[in-house]
Amino acid sequence: MLWLKAFHVISMVTWFAGLFYLPRLFVYHADTADEAGLVRFETMERRLFKLMTIGAAATVAFGIALLFAVPAYLHMGWLHAKLGCVALLIAYHVKCGTLAGDFARRCNRHNSRWYRAFNEIPSVLLIAIVVLVIVKPF
Numbered sequence: 457m458l459w460l461k462a463f464h465v466i467s468m469v470t471w472f473a474g475l476f477y478l479p480r481l482f483v484y485h486a487d488t489a490d491e492a493g494l495v496r497f498e499t500m501e502r503r504l505f506k507l508m509t510i511g512a513a514a515t516v517a518f519g520i521a522l523l524f525a526v527p528a529y530l531h532m533g534w535l536h537a538k539l540g541c542v543a544l545l546i547a548y549h550v551k552c553g554t555l556a557g558d559f560a561r562r563c564n565r566h567n568s569r570w571y572r573a574f575n576e577i578p579s580v581l582l583i584a585i586v587v588l589v590i591v592k593p594f
């Protein structure tokens with residue numbers, strides 16, 4: 457149980473490193489026009505997205521393993537709320553992949569201000585999930 461929790465948190469940190477950094481790359485990528493710069497951002501974004509997808513899959517896998525270890529969690533309100541936040545986080549992750557694909561095809565449709573605002577979303581979800589899982593308010 458404690459080992460599962462440790463690896464759950466380690467993979468969550470890996471995932472969040474990407475969720476925070478990839479949209480930050482988009483902010484600077486949106487303002488880039490030179491060919492060398494574009495190619496560098498495209499490569500960084502492709503590799504980072506792969507790595508954070510591994511982090512996401514491992515977080516979910518260890519989370520599910522924790523539920524098998526302690527099925528009683530399934531009846532708790534905080535877990536249901538947390539899973540709602542996780543669903544939003546996965547939707548955000550998929551959107552990041554779509555945006556990276558748009559950049560790779562050279563058809564980005566947003567400016568750097570839009571990406572700055574988009575970049576705030578994972579912080580809100582991180583705060584919500586950590587409060588739910590540690591404080592367990594309901």
Ligand code: HEM
Nearest residue numbers: 464465468515516519520522523529542545582585586589
């Ligand atoms: C399908 C996805 C997930 C499932 C099923 C899941 C499930 C769980 C369960 C059952 C626990 C044990 C709670 C306890 O012992 O009190 C846990 C702990 C934890 N989860 Fe998740 N989780 C998921 C995704 C996430 C995500 C995306 C985050 C990141 C924001 C996260 C952050 C944490 C943290 C920080 C703990 C540690 C709590 C402690 O130290 O006791 N989980 N998770």
